Amino acid sequence: MSSIKKLPFHLTNTLTRKKEEFVPLNPPHVGLYVCGPTVYSDVHLGNVRSFTTFDVLYRWLMHIGYKVRYVRNITDVGHLVDDIDAGEDKIAKRARLEQLEPMEIVQKYTNGFHDVMRLFNLRNPSIEPTATAHLIEQIQMVERIIANGYAYEANGSVYFDVPKFAAKYNYGELSGRKIDELLSNTRDTEGQEEKRSPLDFAIWKKAEAMHLMKWPSPWGEGFPGWHLECSVMSTKYLGQTFDIHGGGMDLKFPHHECEIAQSIAADGTTPVRYWMHGNMLTVNGRKMAKSEGNGFTPEELLTGNHKLLERGYSAMTVRFFMLQSHYASTLDFSNAAMQASEKGLEKMLAAVATLDKLKGGSGDVSPEVAALEQACYDAMNDDMNTPIMIAHLFDGVRTINSANPASSAGQAGKLALSGADVERLKTLFNAMLFEVLGLRKEEEVVGNSEALDGVMQLMIAMRAEAKATKNFALSDKIRDQLVALGITIKDTKDGTVWEHA
RNA sequence: GGUCGCGUGGCCGAGUGGCUAGGCACAGCUCUGCAAAAGCUGCUACUGCGGUUCGAAUCCGCACGCGACCUCCA
Incomplete structure (x- = not known):
């Protein structure tokens, strides 16, 4: 029968700020890297949105025929808390608070993260590397950058020489920063005397005596810099240049900008061909963030036990809610929006159940059904436009319900679907709803004995x-x-x- | 202050030059003992002011409002 056009896939490359046709470096293989969580506290719903975006990307790439190696790291070392805690490892700080071993903290929140991923039905990545397991490679990368002249040692720490790099390469290309503007906007550099320029960033940091997480290196005991692990692990598992790198919008600068600089400085290659950035989940117009205190955990979401929640919502309701907006737009969380999504999802799933019972008459696949199918693929291929795709599915819902002879409505059942139509719709809904959007029918809450x-x-x-x-x-x-x-x-x-x- | 982005009907949220997005809510109708579900119909918006154009939510300028990043953050 009529065949659907599954390709090409277009996505917005945030490096060029343009929608581009996606052409893998080595088809049918695709290398995908996504910045994972820092495992020092519970993930909140904003984090979930980002991971869900790339989960759908992963699913979509596979659905249209690519073989994807999806790498999503676990950051279990290295990030600083703030000025007060300068020099102290975030994870170490938390460990002291809770009287636990740092690796115990890491394990605890890694487990929690995995629980959340399961709850929201996110597929496991192909490789989930940890920073602590790649210290040797990180030290080696620091050495390469030093050897190439783009980093210098100072008092046991190693800093990336941004001005020197920027003289030859386009530092700020991804985030649209200009080095002069960055310099003029620099805050006070107290405690940063070791740096030659305030723009320089640590790629290896000397550990103070009270530091709990530290490793030996050619520069003494310390820990790797903030941005290094992603450069190292993406290179190791996907190559010096790979296809897609994803992450939240808030990682664009400095994190991703520094990743680019590190890779170029170390290996002379531009690491990423397509950058994708998911936008923020907001609450009352403000970004959901740990520091804002407006985040809630998935557990609170389910129970409704949080001041922002009128009642609990299921994980799939939330997933559906998120996918009803485009990943590049901010999405505002509200109870009204959740309830609308809840109803919509129910309607959608009810139609799927109806579809299972439909027999359909004789005849071929109708043009309408074929067009619906193509429209879904076109929407997804247009920068992963899940809200448009879902809108098309809702058109399909009306078709299904209209064809339902079991409905008591007078006009119902009038619309004739062929058996071929029914099969085609079943395939489409299963593919789009469950395989691609990653929704699943809710487990019965009450024991369904x-x-x-x-x-x-x-x-x-x-x-x-x-x-x-x-x-x-x-x-x-x-x-x-x-x-x-x-x-x-x-x-x-x-x-x-x-x-x- | 700098950079980037946003402002769509009661709510959420697509849409980048002309042709009804979709969901939720609401109203009427069909069906029905009444409901529920479903179907049909209605509700037709684009922050403001200029400009470009035969034609703009969509392009340009200005104003106002909001947000993100510039510091750990998905």
Whole structure:
């Protein structure tokens, strides 16, 4: 039958700020690197949004036929807290607070991160490297950068020489910074006397005596710089130049800018061909962030136990909510928006259930169904436009419901779908909804045992008896009280069915 | 202060020059003992002021409002 056009895929390259056709370096293979979490505290919903964006990207690339190596790191060393704690490792600080070994903290929050990823149905990356497991490679990269003259040692630390690099290369290309402007905007450099320029950044940092996480190096005991691990691990597993690097918008500068500089300084190669940046999740217009204190954990989300939440929402509701906006737009969290998504997702999944029961008549795939299918692929291939794709699926929902003979509506069932149409729609909805968007049917909240279904069949039969004798008071009482228990009864043409509300 | 971006109907949120996005909410109708679900119909917006154009939410300028980054952050 009519074949769909699955390619080409276009994405917005934030390096060029243009939408470009995606052409892998070595098709059909694709190298994808995404900056993972720093495992020193719980991930919040804003983090989840970013990882979800790249989860869908990963899924989409595979769906359209690429073989993807997806690398997402775990940052378990190295980032500084703030001025007060200058020189002290973030993870070490937390360890002291909680009286735990640093690696215990790392393990704890890594486990927590994985739990969250499972909850939101994110696929595991191909490789999930940790910074602490790549210290040798990081030291080697520092050595290469020094050897090439773009870094210098000072008092046991090693700094990247930004002005020297910028003299020859385009430092600031990704984030649109200009070195003069950066210099004029520099804050006070207190405690940074070792740096030749305030723009220089540490690629190896000397550890103070009280520092808990430190390793020997040619420059003494210390730990790797903030941006080094991503350069090292992406190079190691994807090559000196690879296809796509993703991360949150807030990592663009300085993190990703420094990654580019490091790779060029160390190996002379531009590391990334396509940069992708996901936008922020906001709450009342402000970025959700640890420092803002406006984040909530997935656990709080599910239970609704947080001052921002009117009630709890399921992980799939949230996932659907996020995918109903474009990844490059900011997305504002609100209870009203969550409830709208909840209803929408229910409607979508109900249509999928209906679709499973449809038989369909004779005939070929209709042009309308073929067009719907193509529209979904086109939307996804246009910079991964999930909201448009979902809008098309909702058009499909109307088609499905209109073709449903079990519906009691007069006009329903009039729209004829062929058996081929039904099969095609099943394939499409399964692919888009579950495989690509990564949604899944919610597990039944209440234990859905055979016993419960038996009880329900009994209740339905008793209610049918009451209705048969026009005892509507009793039949309504049964239905209303079931509603109070979270069970909905629907009278359809094919009989009465029940479901969890 | 610098850089970048945003401002769409009751709410969320797509859309980059002309042709109804979609979801939620709301109203009417169909169906129905009543509901629920579903279908149909209605609600037709683009911060303000100029400009370009036959034509602008969409391009340009200015103003106002908001945000992100410039410091760890998805």
